Amino acid sequence: MLKRITIFEQKWLRRAVIGLFAVCAIASVSGCSANAELQEYSAPEPLDAAAEGLSLFERRVEVIAMSCAACHGTDGRKATAIPALAGKPFPVLNALLLAYRNDQMPDATVMPRIAKAYTEEELRAVAEYFANITPGAEE
Numbered sequence: 001m002l003k004r005i006t007i008f009e010q011k012w013l014r015r016a017v018i019g020l021f022a023v024c025a026i027a028s029v030s031g032c033s034a035n036a037e038l039q040e041y042s043a044p045e046p047l048d049a050a051a052e053g054l055s056l057f058e059r060r061v062e063v064i065a066m067s068c069a070a071c072h073g074t075d076g077r078k079a080t081a082i083p084a085l086a087g088k089p090f091p092v093l094n095a096l097l098l099a100y101r102n103d104q105m106p107d108a109t110v111m112p113r114i115a116k117a118y119t120e121e122e123l124r125a126v127a128e129y130f131a132n133i134t135p136g137a138e139e
Contacts, residue, residue, distance in 0.1 A: 061125040064118065068126075071110075076130045087135030093127035 065076070068085065072078055076085030085093065099105050101115035101123060115123060 057125070061122065061129055064122060064126055065129050067114075068130075075133050077133070077136060084135060085130040086133040088131060090127055090131035093130055094124055097123040097127055 068076060071082045072085050073080075078084055096105075097115055098120065100108055100111040101118075101120070103112055105112065118126070
């Protein structure tokens with residue numbers, strides 16, 4: 001017996017099929033094939049973090065911290081209903097990030113999902129990053 005699919009499933013399936021056709025059409029027009037692409041692929045050049053005096057881990061921490069700007073402002077300096085992070089004590093920031101990661105903040109909204117994406121070492125480094133920023137008005 002065939003299962004009847006819902007309208008949502010029909011729309012999703014239709015979009016997936018259209019997307020697959022679009023990818024195939026683009027590939028055929030551009031004359032590329034998957035095997036040729038894989039054989040010719042070379043990894044992108046790594047970030048020149050050494051030239052900036054940063055290790056790759058430190059550069060990654062900066063990139064992670066930049067994602068915080070949407071809610072916490074540039075360099076964590078935006079003080080609204082969402083607290084500013086700049087200049088807060090490292091132990092406080094680190095404890096909060098780990099609490100979010102370990103589901104110990106029951107009233108939290110998005111932070112547990114964000115914190116779970118990072119290792120404890122990365123969270124510790126992000127806490128240290130914001131703790132070392134001088135608090136003040138958002139630039």
